Amino acid sequence: MLIVHGDRCIGCGECDEACSFDAIQVQEEIAVVDPDSCTMCGTCVDVCPEEALELVRDEGKAPGNFDDWRGVWVAAEYKNGEVAQVTLELLAEAGKLAGKMDTLVTAVLMGHGASSQAEILVAHGADRVLVADHPELEYFTDEVYGNILADFAAREKPEIILAGATAMGRSYIPRVATILKTGLTADCTELDIRPEDRSLLQTRPAFGGNLLATIICPNHRPQMATVRPHVMKAAPYDADRKGEIIEITPDPALLMHSVRVVESVKEQVSGPRLSEAEVIVTAGRGIEEEKNIELVRELSDLLGGSIGATRAVTDAEWLPEQTQIGQTGVTVSPKLYIACGVSGAIQHVVGIQGSEIIVAVNKDESAPIFDFSTYGIEGDTKEIL
Amino acid sequence: MKIVVCIKQVPDAKTVRFDTEKGTLVREGVEAVINPFDLNAIEAGVQLKERHGGEVTVVTMGPPQAEEALKEALALGADNGILLSDRAFAGADTLATTYTLAKAVERLAPVDLVLCGKQAIDGDTAQVGPGLAVRLGIPYVTCVSGLSFGDDQKTLRLKRSCEEGYDMVEVEIPALLTVLATINTPRVPSLKGKLRAKKARIPIWSADDLGADHGMIGLAGSPTQVVSTSVPKFEAKREMLQGTPEEQVDALLDRLEEAGIL
Ligand SMILES: Cc1cc2nc3c(=O)[nH]c(=O)nc-3n(C[C@H](O)[C@H](O)[C@H](O)COP(=O)(O)OP(=O)(O)OC[C@H]3O[C@@H](n4cnc5c(N)ncnc54)[C@H](O)[C@@H]3O)c2cc1C
Ligand SMILES: Nc1ncnc2c1ncn2[C@@H]1O[C@H](COP(=O)(O)O)[C@@H](O)[C@H]1O
Numbered sequence: 001m002l003i004v005h006g007d008r009c010i011g012c013g014e015c016d017e018a019c020s021f022d023a024i025q026v027q028e029e030i031a032v033v034d035p036d037s038c039t040m041c042g043t044c045v046d047v048c049p050e051e052a053l054e055l056v057r058d059e060g061k062a063p064g065n066f067d068d069w070r071g072v073w074v075a076a077e078y079k080n081g082e083v084a085q086v087t088l089e090l091l092a093e094a095g096k097l098a099g100k101m102d103t104l105v106t107a108v109l110m111g112h113g114a115s116s117q118a119e120i121l122v123a124h125g126a127d128r129v130l131v132a133d134h135p136e137l138e139y140f141t142d143e144v145y146g147n148i149l150a151d152f153a154a155r156e157k158p159e160i161i162l163a164g165a166t167a168m169g170r171s172y173i174p175r176v177a178t179i180l181k182t183g184l185t186a187d188c189t190e191l192d193i194r195p196e197d198r199s200l201l202q203t204r205p206a207f208g209g210n211l212l213a214t215i216i217c218p219n220h221r222p223q224m225a226t227v228r229p230h231v232m233k234a235a236p237y238d239a240d241r242k243g244e245i246i247e248i249t250p251d252p253a254l255l256m257h258s259v260r261v262v263e264s265v266k267e268q269v270s271g272p273r274l275s276e277a278e279v280i281v282t283a284g285r286g287i288e289e290e291k292n293i294e295l296v297r298e299l300s301d302l303l304g305g306s307i308g309a310t311r312a313v314t315d316a317e318w319l320p321e322q323t324q325i326g327q328t329g330v331t332v333s334p335k336l337y338i339a340c341g342v343s344g345a346i347q348h349v350v351g352i353q354g355s356e357i358i359v360a361v362n363k364d365e366s367a368p369i370f371d372f373s374t375y376g377i378e379g380d381t382k383e384i385l
Numbered sequence: 386m387k388i389v390v391c392i393k394q395v396p397d398a399k400t401v402r403f404d405t406e407k408g409t410l411v412r413e414g415v416e417a418v419i420n421p422f423d424l425n426a427i428e429a430g431v432q433l434k435e436r437h438g439g440e441v442t443v444v445t446m447g448p449p450q451a452e453e454a455l456k457e458a459l460a461l462g463a464d465n466g467i468l469l470s471d472r473a474f475a476g477a478d479t480l481a482t483t484y485t486l487a488k489a490v491e492r493l494a495p496v497d498l499v500l501c502g503k504q505a506i507d508g509d510t511a512q513v514g515p516g517l518a519v520r521l522g523i524p525y526v527t528c529v530s531g532l533s534f535g536d537d538q539k540t541l542r543l544k545r546s547c548e549e550g551y552d553m554v555e556v557e558i559p560a561l562l563t564v565l566a567t568i569n570t571p572r573v574p575s576l577k578g579k580l581r582a583k584k585a586r587i588p589i590w591s592a593d594d595l596g597a598d599h600g601m602i603g604l605a606g607s608p609t610q611v612v613s614t615s616v617p618k619f620e621a622k623r624e625m626l627q628g629t630p631e632e633q634v635d636a637l638l639d640r641l642e643e644a645g646i647l
Contacts, residue, residue, distance in 0.1 A: 020614050036448045036475045040604065041611040080549070139552070142515065143524060167547040171527040174479070174515035183480060183608030186510040201612070207396070207507060213614045220608040258524045259556045262542075267550035275548060279646075303647075314567075321530065321567040322546055327398060327506055328421055328566035330548075336646050346398050357644060359637060365625075375640060376625040377633045384630050 001056050002038050002045075004031045008052035015044035015053060020211055041213070066198070068157050069221040071106055072098045075149055075163035075173065076121060078111035079140070080266075083120055085276050086164035088234035090227060091125035093191060094162055095235070097200070098127075100193040103159065106130060108152060110145055112138040115247060122243035125235050129245045130156075139261035140168055146175030147254045153180060158222050160200050162191075165226035166275065177224050183217035184224040187331075189231045189354070200225065205353075229276045230333045231354065267320055274323065279305025280334045280355075282325060285312035286341015286362060287381050293318055295385040296340055308332065310348050326351035340381045344369025361385075386439030386538075386558075388430045389490055390463065390500045391517070392423035394447050394454040395507040419454045422502025424461070424571040425564050429532065430500050431462035432569065437534060440464045442493060446474055446485050452587050459582035460574035467493075471591040476604035479508075483516035485602050488595040490521060498541075499561040503528055514563035525561040526554055530568050 002023075011029035023037035024044055031044075031053070045053045072094040077084040087107070094105045107126040109118055115133040122129060132148050145168075153161060153176065161176070163169040165187040177184035189212075190203035199216045200223040206213050217223045274280065281300035283293055293307075300307045309319040311326065325332055326348040333354030340361050342348060349372050352358065360373040361384045370376040377384055397416040419427075430441040443458040445451050446469040455466030469489055477485065490496055499521070504511035511527070518525035530551065531544030545552045546565060574582075592602055600606060626633040641647045 020616075035472060039476060039611045041614050043614055142527070167528055170511050171515060174512040175519050177512070178480065178483060178516040178519040181480070181608075183478065184510075184512060185609060186508075186512055206509065206614075211614055211616060214612050215609050216612050217608050218610065258560075259526055259554050261552050261554050263553040265550045265552070273548045321565075322548070322550070324567075336641065350398065357641070357646065370623060370625065373623060375637055376623065377630075377637065378625060379630050379633065384634060 001035070002033045002040060003054045003056055004033060005052045005054065006030055008050045010050055010052070012049065014047045014049060018043050018047040064219055064221075066159070066221050069159045070103050071156070071158045072101070072103060072160045073106045073108060073153070073158040073162065073222070074126070075161060075169065076107045076109045076114075076117075077164050077166060077168055078109060078114040078117060079168070081113065083109075083117045084164060084166065084229075085234065086166060086169075086227070086229035087121070088124045089229065089232040090162050090164065091121065092235040093227070093232040094160075095125045097160065097191060097193055100195065101159070101198055104128060106156075106158065108132075108149055110137055110148055112136075115245075118245045120237070122245070123237045123239055123241050125241070127243050129243060131245060131247050132250050133247065134250060134255065136255040136257075139264060140172075141257045141259050141261065142172040142175050143257040143259060144255055146172040146179070148250050150176045150179040151251070151254055152248070153222060159198065161222045161224045163224075163226050165228045169226050173224065173226055180222065180224075182220040182222055182224060183215075184226070185215045185217070186226050188225045188227045191225065191227070199223070228331070228333060228354070229273075230278075267322065274306050274308060274325070274330045274332055277306035277332065277334050279303040279336045279338075280308045280325075280332055281305055281338045281340065282308035282310065282342055283313050283319060283340055284310045284342030285316070286343070287313075288341070290316070290318045292382060292385075295382065299338070299385055303336070305334070305336070310342050310345075339369055339373070340385065342369050343367050344372060386433065386437055386497045387493070387495065388433060388439060388441045388498045388500065389493060389496050390423070390426050390430045390441060390443045390458070391486055391513070392427065392443050392445050392454055392458060392502070393420045393505045393507075394418070394445065394451045395420045395505055398506060417450065417453065419457055420502050420505045420507075422504060422506075422564065422566060425566055425568050426500040426502050427458050427461050427463060428569045428571040429562075429564055430498075431572075433498070433532075433534070434462075434464075437538060439497075442467060444469065444486065444489050444493075446470070446477070446482060446489075449589075455587050456582040456585065457574070459585050460578040461572060462578060466585065466587045468587050468589045469595070470589050471602075473592045473597075473599060473603045476607060477602060478607035478609045479510055479512040479516055480608055481602050481604075481606035482513055483520050484606060485592075485595065485597060486513070486517050487520035488597050489590060490517070492590070492595060495559075497558045499523070499559075501561065501563045503563045503565050511563070514561060518561035521559075521561065523559045523561055524556050525563070526556060527563045528565055529562045530565045532562070532568065
């Protein structure tokens with residue numbers, strides 16, 4: 001609970017200004033806390049010049065003893081015969097965290113035929129790989145993948161579990177966290193260790209990237225996070241790295257599932273997955289006609305990138321729905337993002353803020369997209385492309 | 386068929402602005418709306434009811450003013466709304482939220498189908514749907530962009546979207562689905578619906594009404610804690626390139642080369 005010491009509060013309003021959650025108001029020269037809105041983030045405590053604010057955490061819960069919980073785990077994503085790029089990024093990040101905690105990195109690899117990839121995980125940073133390779137894992141189901149990972153974790157007690165914030169990771173990892181009754185932070189963009197208590201500092205964007213929140217899970221293990229693809233950097237393949245590969249046959253009870261995958265359809269438009277692409281060229285309504293998609297595609301192919309769309313374009317069915325970027329579509333973080341004929345509506349822009357360089361082409365000089373762009377080109381998309 | 390739709394009231398993205406200098410949210414003019422994906426969940430529920438009969442109940446956990454969101458859902462065709470509101474719920478993370486919602490769904494039992502949005506646009510976690518299903522002990526399918534019922538009225542045939550395309554999956558009810566915006570186009574409220582919503586009385590369920598364990602709800606039931614927040618600095622390195630189209634493109638290529646991207 002956030003407590004205001006009335007004797008010290010001078011009603012200056014610094015806390016009110018600093019609060020991102022509208023949880024403090026100065027009324028009659030004293031700060032009043034709205035407990036419904038307060039998230040106990042502590043920002044106000046830091047800004048108070050009079051030390052009049054204090055966070056009192058629940059005394060009843062003494063921090064547990066977590067000495068049995070050791071190791072950093074990465075839930076590898078194996079799909080269509082290969083390991084996702086985000087898994088390699090996570091192995092490198094897990095290595096850094098494990099170094100700070102003086103522990104080892106374990107990858108958990110699940111899927112039919114997945115064992116062929118175990119050595120790749122070692123070469124990219126795993127000290128140990130737990131492999132569950134079984135025909136029942138041919139198709140991804142939340143039940144089987146979630147139950148196996150939860151079962152491994154309950155028995156081996158890792159301190160940290162990381163997974164990619166992909167469609168798959170964000171679907172089955174919450175199952176694992178709920179089974180293990182522990183915290184889970186979604187879509188992190190930065191991780192670190194607080195040495196005093198081995199807490200995982202998990203930083204993630206909220207409110208469409210307008211706010212960054214750092215989150216911890218102090219009284220539960222494992223500490224779990226999904227991590228946005230493309231923000232961490234993978235280590236190069238190192239054929240000399242050594243690691244242990246352990247094949248585990250999952251208990252038949254863990255392989256039961258009531259969701260059946262009848263058919264799996266690939267609709268890859270072109271280039272790599274949008275969420276992992278290094279270069280994205282996006283078509284907005286300003287490309288004017290469906291046939292101009294070809295111009296956009298040409299540029300994206302030339303740059304070895306992927307093609308994205310605004311909702312206006314997917315609504316017009318010029319491009320399939322999964323190319324839509326933004327609040328109700330995919331969030332992307334490429335090195336280079338080129339927006340062609342995109343106005344820059346907030347619902348679109350929140351999905352591209354992780355991009356390193358944003359280039360916008362628009363014939364309207366006052367289009368909002370230019371406010372978010374590194375480089376702007378005022379002109380007709382057809383001509384520029 | 387008894388359908389429960391979980392909805393959340395969120396700040397309207399169009400009205401939220403941030404003061405990058407002070408690092409805070411600008412509150413003036415922020416409006417609360419139903420989370421956009423939840424509008425699709427409501428629509429999906431109402432369409433199923435219209436086709437197969439049954440009843441749609443919308444549930445939200447939130448402050449007293451979240452009643453507005455429930456009323457709006459009634460105007461959109463839902464039959465009942467229930468507000469889970471209690472000081473003790475405040476500060477809940479996804480684990481505490483799913484516990485609370487599960488208690489409410491259990492109180493409404495038997496429930497055939499639970500619908501959620503893919504994610505709430507304020508927190509963006511996409512964790513509440515899956516977590517709630519696990520709590521309820523029912524299967525779930527996320528990122529659903531199409532749905533139909535088999536002839537047996539028990540088997541759902543679903544299109545589950547992912548990065549590479551989609552899967553067609555089947556599951557028997559009871560089940561929980563999280564839906565994408567592409568699943569349907571939410572209707573606009575009818576005049577009759579609006580009138581009915583206006584007159585409707587929304588029951589409020591407290592922690593004790595739910596028989597909730599106080600250690601599992603709100604801040605006390607939340608393993609995660611926010612330790613700090615900050616506003617990312619937006620390096621508005623905005624540069625408008627000059628000249629003819631050719632010159633502008635050349636200038637861009639130069640800069641991209643400099644940045645080591647080309
Ligand atoms: C709840 C909700 C969720 C949404 N979610 C998303 C989302 O996830 N993603 C998303 O993209 N949108 C989303 N939207 C829609 C969003 O608000 C905008 O409507 C959409 O992004 C606009 O797309 P656009 O920029 O392609 O089209 P427009 O807004 O029509 O802009 C076209 C631009 O092209 C320029 N132009 C026109 N002709 C030319 C030319 N010849 N050469 C150069 N420039 C030209 C114009 O000046 C204009 O700036 C959402 C909306 C709502 C209400
Ligand atoms: N407080 C809440 N009350 C009711 N439903 C919620 C609440 N929070 C989240 N949900 C549901 O869970 C979905 C995912 O939310 P989130 O996990 O917060 O991204 C939303 O689209 C809602 O359907």
